[in-house]
Amino acid sequence: MNPEVCAALEKVEVVKSRRSLLQIDKLHFRAGEITAIIGPNGAGKSTLLKVLHGLEKPTAGTVCFRGQSLGGRDLLELRRRMAMVFQSPCLFQTTVYENIAAGLRIRKFRRSEIDPIVRRWAARFGVEPLLERQARHLSGGEAQRVALARALACGPELFLLDEPFASLDPPTREALCRELRAVIKEEGITAVVVTHVMEEVFLLADRAVMLSAGRVVQDGTPEELLARPANSEVADFVGKRRILLGRVVARTGEMVEVATPEGRFRLPAAAGGEGTFLLCLREGE
Numbered sequence: 001m002n003p004e005v006c007a008a009l010e011k012v013e014v015v016k017s018r019r020s021l022l023q024i025d026k027l028h029f030r031a032g033e034i035t036a037i038i039g040p041n042g043a044g045k046s047t048l049l050k051v052l053h054g055l056e057k058p059t060a061g062t063v064c065f066r067g068q069s070l071g072g073r074d075l076l077e078l079r080r081r082m083a084m085v086f087q088s089p090c091l092f093q094t095t096v097y098e099n100i101a102a103g104l105r106i107r108k109f110r111r112s113e114i115d116p117i118v119r120r121w122a123a124r125f126g127v128e129p130l131l132e133r134q135a136r137h138l139s140g141g142e143a144q145r146v147a148l149a150r151a152l153a154c155g156p157e158l159f160l161l162d163e164p165f166a167s168l169d170p171p172t173r174e175a176l177c178r179e180l181r182a183v184i185k186e187e188g189i190t191a192v193v194v195t196h197v198m199e200e201v202f203l204l205a206d207r208a209v210m211l212s213a214g215r216v217v218q219d220g221t222p223e224e225l226l227a228r229p230a231n232s233e234v235a236d237f238v239g240k241r242r243i244l245l246g247r248v249v250a251r252t253g254e255m256v257e258v259a260t261p262e263g264r265f266r267l268p269a270a271a272g273g274e275g276t277f278l279l280c281l282r283e284g285e
Protein backbone atom coordinates (compact mmCIF):
# COMPACT_ATOMS: atom_id res chain seq x y z
CA MET A 1 0.00 0.00 0.00
CA ASN A 2 1.27 3.43 -0.96
CA PRO A 3 2.11 5.35 2.27
CA GLU A 4 0.52 8.40 0.73
CA VAL A 5 -2.84 6.62 0.88
CA CYS A 6 -4.57 6.96 4.25
CA ALA A 7 -7.71 4.96 3.49
CA ALA A 8 -8.79 2.87 0.53
CA LEU A 9 -11.90 1.11 -0.69
CA GLU A 10 -11.48 -1.68 -3.25
CA LYS A 11 -14.42 -3.40 -4.93
CA VAL A 12 -16.67 -2.48 -2.02
CA GLU A 13 -20.33 -3.32 -2.08
CA VAL A 14 -22.94 -2.80 0.63
CA VAL A 15 -26.21 -4.69 0.16
CA LYS A 16 -29.17 -4.27 2.53
CA SER A 17 -32.61 -5.80 2.11
CA ARG A 18 -31.40 -7.12 -1.25
CA ARG A 19 -30.70 -3.55 -2.39
CA SER A 20 -27.23 -2.40 -3.37
CA LEU A 21 -26.55 0.79 -1.37
CA LEU A 22 -22.92 1.22 -2.30
CA GLN A 23 -20.87 -0.09 -5.17
CA ILE A 24 -17.38 1.34 -5.37
CA ASP A 25 -14.69 -0.19 -7.53
CA LYS A 26 -11.77 1.84 -6.17
CA LEU A 27 -11.61 4.96 -4.03
CA HIS A 28 -8.42 6.11 -2.33
CA PHE A 29 -8.11 8.93 0.19
CA ARG A 30 -4.66 10.47 0.07
CA ALA A 31 -2.96 11.45 3.32
CA GLY A 32 -3.53 15.10 4.20
CA GLU A 33 -6.26 15.59 1.63
CA ILE A 34 -9.75 16.92 2.40
CA THR A 35 -12.37 15.13 0.32
CA ALA A 36 -15.99 16.23 0.12
CA ILE A 37 -18.54 13.50 -0.58
CA ILE A 38 -21.51 15.04 -2.32
CA GLY A 39 -24.67 13.72 -3.91
CA PRO A 40 -28.44 13.69 -3.61
CA ASN A 41 -30.40 12.25 -0.67
CA GLY A 42 -30.05 8.51 -0.49
CA ALA A 43 -26.93 8.44 -2.70
CA GLY A 44 -24.99 6.43 -0.10
CA LYS A 45 -22.83 9.19 1.40
CA SER A 46 -23.42 8.27 5.05
CA THR A 47 -23.04 4.60 4.21
CA LEU A 48 -19.64 5.36 2.69
CA LEU A 49 -18.55 7.17 5.87
CA LYS A 50 -19.74 4.29 8.05
CA VAL A 51 -17.79 1.83 5.92
CA LEU A 52 -14.66 3.99 6.21
CA HIS A 53 -15.14 4.19 9.98
CA GLY A 54 -15.52 0.43 10.30
CA LEU A 55 -19.08 0.84 11.62
CA GLU A 56 -20.57 -0.86 8.57
CA LYS A 57 -18.99 -4.05 7.31
CA PRO A 58 -19.25 -4.18 3.52
CA THR A 59 -21.00 -7.16 1.97
CA ALA A 60 -18.04 -7.52 -0.38
CA GLY A 61 -14.66 -5.91 -0.97
CA THR A 62 -11.97 -4.48 1.29
CA VAL A 63 -11.56 -1.28 3.25
CA CYS A 64 -8.04 -0.44 4.37
CA PHE A 65 -6.76 2.17 6.78
CA ARG A 66 -3.02 2.85 6.68
CA GLY A 67 -2.60 -0.37 4.75
CA GLN A 68 -4.46 -2.55 7.27
CA SER A 69 -7.81 -4.12 6.55
CA LEU A 70 -10.72 -3.01 8.73
CA GLY A 71 -12.00 -6.56 8.44
CA GLY A 72 -9.43 -7.94 10.88
CA ARG A 73 -9.01 -8.25 14.63
CA ASP A 74 -7.40 -4.81 14.96
CA LEU A 75 -10.62 -3.00 14.07
CA LEU A 76 -11.07 -1.33 17.47
CA GLU A 77 -7.48 -0.20 17.59
CA LEU A 78 -7.67 1.17 14.04
CA ARG A 79 -10.94 2.95 14.81
CA ARG A 80 -9.26 4.75 17.71
CA ARG A 81 -7.04 6.46 15.15
CA MET A 82 -10.13 7.93 13.49
CA ALA A 83 -12.75 10.42 14.65
CA MET A 84 -16.25 11.15 13.44
CA VAL A 85 -18.48 14.18 13.84
CA PHE A 86 -22.18 14.28 12.95
CA GLN A 87 -24.72 16.96 12.11
CA SER A 88 -25.90 16.81 15.73
CA PRO A 89 -22.96 17.47 18.10
CA CYS A 90 -24.03 14.57 20.41
CA LEU A 91 -22.30 16.08 23.46
CA PHE A 92 -22.26 14.34 26.84
CA GLN A 93 -24.38 15.88 29.60
CA THR A 94 -21.42 17.38 31.41
CA THR A 95 -19.13 20.39 31.06
CA VAL A 96 -17.38 21.50 27.90
CA TYR A 97 -14.07 20.60 29.56
CA GLU A 98 -15.17 17.02 30.28
CA ASN A 99 -16.51 16.66 26.75
CA ILE A 100 -13.18 17.60 25.20
CA ALA A 101 -11.33 15.43 27.72
CA ALA A 102 -13.58 12.38 27.18
CA GLY A 103 -11.65 10.67 24.38
CA LEU A 104 -8.35 11.29 26.14
CA ARG A 105 -9.65 9.68 29.34
CA ILE A 106 -10.79 6.63 27.37
CA ARG A 107 -7.29 6.44 25.91
CA LYS A 108 -5.88 6.52 29.47
CA PHE A 109 -4.01 9.81 29.19
CA ARG A 110 -2.82 11.16 32.57
CA ARG A 111 -4.63 14.16 34.12
CA SER A 112 -1.48 16.29 33.69
CA GLU A 113 -1.39 15.40 29.98
CA ILE A 114 -5.09 15.96 29.44
CA ASP A 115 -5.29 19.52 30.73
CA PRO A 116 -2.99 21.24 28.20
CA ILE A 117 -4.54 19.27 25.33
CA VAL A 118 -8.09 20.26 26.34
CA ARG A 119 -7.08 23.93 26.68
CA ARG A 120 -5.21 23.93 23.40
CA TRP A 121 -8.16 22.51 21.45
CA ALA A 122 -10.71 24.68 23.24
CA ALA A 123 -8.63 27.72 22.32
CA ARG A 124 -8.24 26.51 18.74
CA PHE A 125 -12.03 26.48 18.33
CA GLY A 126 -12.72 29.59 20.42
CA VAL A 127 -14.51 27.81 23.28
CA GLU A 128 -11.93 28.29 26.05
CA PRO A 129 -14.19 30.78 27.90
CA LEU A 130 -16.90 28.10 27.93
CA LEU A 131 -14.86 25.26 29.47
CA GLU A 132 -16.82 25.15 32.73
CA ARG A 133 -20.22 25.55 31.11
CA GLN A 134 -22.67 22.63 30.88
CA ALA A 135 -22.93 21.39 27.31
CA ARG A 136 -26.73 21.63 27.35
CA HIS A 137 -26.45 25.41 27.72
CA LEU A 138 -24.48 25.92 24.52
CA SER A 139 -25.80 27.35 21.25
CA GLY A 140 -25.77 25.09 18.18
CA GLY A 141 -22.62 26.74 16.81
CA GLU A 142 -20.80 26.53 20.16
CA ALA A 143 -21.83 22.90 20.60
CA GLN A 144 -20.45 22.00 17.18
CA ARG A 145 -17.18 23.78 17.99
CA VAL A 146 -16.93 21.63 21.13
CA ALA A 147 -17.70 18.49 19.11
CA LEU A 148 -14.88 19.37 16.69
CA ALA A 149 -12.45 20.09 19.54
CA ARG A 150 -13.43 16.81 21.27
CA ALA A 151 -12.83 14.82 18.08
CA LEU A 152 -9.52 16.45 17.21
CA ALA A 153 -8.12 16.40 20.77
CA CYS A 154 -7.56 12.66 20.32
CA GLY A 155 -5.24 13.32 17.37
CA PRO A 156 -7.08 11.33 14.69
CA GLU A 157 -5.29 10.47 11.47
CA LEU A 158 -8.60 10.17 9.63
CA PHE A 159 -11.39 12.63 10.39
CA LEU A 160 -14.88 11.80 9.12
CA LEU A 161 -17.61 14.42 9.16
CA ASP A 162 -21.26 13.77 8.26
CA GLU A 163 -22.93 17.08 7.35
CA PRO A 164 -21.32 18.79 10.35
CA PHE A 165 -22.60 22.27 9.55
CA ALA A 166 -26.07 21.49 8.21
CA SER A 167 -27.93 22.97 11.18
CA LEU A 168 -25.85 26.16 11.45
CA ASP A 169 -26.66 29.57 10.00
CA PRO A 170 -24.66 30.56 6.88
CA PRO A 171 -22.19 33.00 8.56
CA THR A 172 -21.38 30.49 11.36
CA ARG A 173 -21.06 27.73 8.81
CA GLU A 174 -18.66 29.74 6.67
CA ALA A 175 -16.52 30.76 9.65
CA LEU A 176 -16.32 27.17 10.92
CA CYS A 177 -15.45 25.83 7.46
CA ARG A 178 -12.52 28.23 7.20
CA GLU A 179 -11.31 27.47 10.73
CA LEU A 180 -11.66 23.74 10.26
CA ARG A 181 -9.75 23.72 6.99
CA ALA A 182 -6.91 25.69 8.59
CA VAL A 183 -6.75 23.24 11.53
CA ILE A 184 -6.90 20.13 9.36
CA LYS A 185 -4.12 21.44 7.11
CA GLU A 186 -1.93 22.51 10.05
CA GLU A 187 -2.27 19.08 11.66
CA GLY A 188 -1.86 17.16 8.39
CA ILE A 189 -5.05 15.17 8.98
CA THR A 190 -6.89 13.28 6.24
CA ALA A 191 -10.54 14.34 6.20
CA VAL A 192 -13.68 13.12 4.46
CA VAL A 193 -16.72 15.35 4.79
CA VAL A 194 -20.24 14.64 3.62
CA THR A 195 -22.15 17.73 2.58
CA HIS A 196 -25.03 18.94 0.45
CA VAL A 197 -23.75 22.47 0.24
CA MET A 198 -21.40 23.42 -2.60
CA GLU A 199 -20.18 26.52 -0.74
CA GLU A 200 -18.85 24.16 1.93
CA VAL A 201 -17.12 22.07 -0.72
CA PHE A 202 -15.31 25.12 -2.08
CA LEU A 203 -14.41 26.47 1.38
CA LEU A 204 -13.23 23.16 2.80
CA ALA A 205 -12.26 20.54 0.27
CA ASP A 206 -9.36 19.80 -2.04
CA ARG A 207 -11.36 17.17 -3.85
CA ALA A 208 -15.01 16.34 -4.45
CA VAL A 209 -16.47 12.89 -5.07
CA MET A 210 -20.03 12.82 -6.31
CA LEU A 211 -22.10 9.74 -5.49
CA SER A 212 -25.35 8.77 -7.12
CA ALA A 213 -27.27 5.59 -6.36
CA GLY A 214 -24.25 4.27 -4.46
CA ARG A 215 -21.73 4.78 -7.27
CA VAL A 216 -19.04 7.36 -7.92
CA VAL A 217 -20.15 9.48 -10.85
CA GLN A 218 -17.32 12.03 -10.70
CA ASP A 219 -14.10 12.47 -8.77
CA GLY A 220 -12.06 15.65 -9.16
CA THR A 221 -11.31 19.07 -7.74
CA PRO A 222 -14.38 21.16 -6.88
CA GLU A 223 -13.40 23.46 -9.75
CA GLU A 224 -13.31 20.52 -12.18
CA LEU A 225 -16.79 19.41 -11.17
CA LEU A 226 -18.07 22.92 -11.70
CA ALA A 227 -16.27 23.52 -14.99
CA ARG A 228 -16.63 20.06 -16.49
CA PRO A 229 -19.46 18.11 -14.82
CA ALA A 230 -19.51 14.48 -15.93
CA ASN A 231 -23.26 14.50 -16.55
CA SER A 232 -26.37 16.58 -16.07
CA GLU A 233 -26.88 15.27 -12.52
CA VAL A 234 -23.46 16.54 -11.43
CA ALA A 235 -24.03 19.81 -13.30
CA ASP A 236 -27.33 20.28 -11.56
CA PHE A 237 -25.88 19.40 -8.17
CA VAL A 238 -22.84 21.68 -8.34
CA GLY A 239 -24.92 24.68 -9.23
CA LYS A 240 -25.36 24.78 -12.97
CA ARG A 241 -29.03 25.08 -12.39
CA ARG A 242 -30.18 25.51 -15.95
CA ILE A 243 -29.76 22.49 -18.14
CA LEU A 244 -30.96 23.08 -21.67
CA LEU A 245 -31.32 20.71 -24.55
CA GLY A 246 -29.39 22.31 -27.41
CA ARG A 247 -28.98 21.64 -31.11
CA VAL A 248 -26.13 22.92 -33.28
CA VAL A 249 -27.75 24.96 -36.05
CA ALA A 250 -24.79 26.83 -37.55
CA ARG A 251 -20.98 26.93 -37.59
CA THR A 252 -18.86 29.99 -38.19
CA GLY A 253 -15.08 29.55 -37.88
CA GLU A 254 -14.28 28.55 -34.30
CA MET A 255 -17.84 29.09 -33.09
CA VAL A 256 -21.07 27.12 -33.20
CA GLU A 257 -24.57 28.43 -32.84
CA VAL A 258 -26.79 26.35 -30.59
CA ALA A 259 -30.58 26.60 -30.54
CA THR A 260 -32.29 25.93 -27.19
CA PRO A 261 -35.82 26.46 -25.89
CA GLU A 262 -34.46 29.61 -24.21
CA GLY A 263 -32.89 31.09 -27.33
CA ARG A 264 -29.69 30.78 -29.33
CA PHE A 265 -26.19 30.72 -27.86
CA ARG A 266 -22.83 31.17 -29.59
CA LEU A 267 -20.23 28.82 -28.10
CA PRO A 268 -16.64 27.79 -28.93
CA ALA A 269 -16.82 24.89 -31.41
CA ALA A 270 -14.88 22.71 -28.93
CA ALA A 271 -17.81 22.96 -26.50
CA GLY A 272 -19.94 20.54 -28.48
CA GLY A 273 -20.03 18.29 -31.50
CA GLU A 274 -22.79 17.83 -34.00
CA GLY A 275 -26.41 17.14 -33.27
CA THR A 276 -28.18 17.40 -29.93
CA PHE A 277 -26.56 17.84 -26.54
CA LEU A 278 -27.17 19.18 -23.05
CA LEU A 279 -26.09 22.73 -22.38
CA CYS A 280 -25.27 23.50 -18.74
CA LEU A 281 -25.55 27.15 -17.74
CA ARG A 282 -24.41 28.60 -14.44
CA GLU A 283 -26.84 30.91 -12.71
CA GLY A 284 -26.53 34.33 -14.29
CA GLU A 285 -25.26 33.05 -17.65
Ligand SMILES: Nc1ncnc2c1ncn2[C@@H]1O[C@H](COP(=O)(O)OP(=O)(O)OP(=O)(O)O)[C@@H](O)[C@H]1O
Nearest residue numbers: 016017019021039040041042043044045046047048
Ligand atom coordinates in the same frame (compact mmCIF):
# COMPACT_ATOMS: atom_id res chain seq x y z
N1 LIG B 1 -30.29 -0.65 7.08
C1 LIG B 1 -30.78 -0.32 5.90
N2 LIG B 1 -31.61 -1.14 5.23
C2 LIG B 1 -32.08 -0.80 4.01
N3 LIG B 1 -31.80 0.35 3.39
C3 LIG B 1 -30.98 1.21 4.02
C4 LIG B 1 -30.42 0.93 5.29
N4 LIG B 1 -29.64 1.97 5.66
C5 LIG B 1 -29.72 2.87 4.65
N5 LIG B 1 -30.52 2.42 3.68
C6 LIG B 1 -30.82 3.11 2.41
O1 LIG B 1 -29.60 3.29 1.74
C7 LIG B 1 -29.64 4.46 0.94
C8 LIG B 1 -28.40 5.28 1.21
O2 LIG B 1 -28.48 5.80 2.52
P1 LIG B 1 -27.44 6.87 3.05
O3 LIG B 1 -27.90 7.30 4.40
O4 LIG B 1 -26.07 6.33 2.92
O5 LIG B 1 -27.64 8.05 1.99
P2 LIG B 1 -27.15 9.56 2.02
O6 LIG B 1 -26.54 9.85 0.70
O7 LIG B 1 -26.28 9.78 3.22
O8 LIG B 1 -28.54 10.32 2.18
P3 LIG B 1 -28.93 11.71 2.88
O9 LIG B 1 -28.30 12.79 2.08
O10 LIG B 1 -30.41 11.70 2.79
O11 LIG B 1 -28.43 11.65 4.31
C9 LIG B 1 -30.94 5.16 1.28
O12 LIG B 1 -31.87 4.90 0.24
C10 LIG B 1 -31.39 4.49 2.58
O13 LIG B 1 -32.79 4.45 2.68
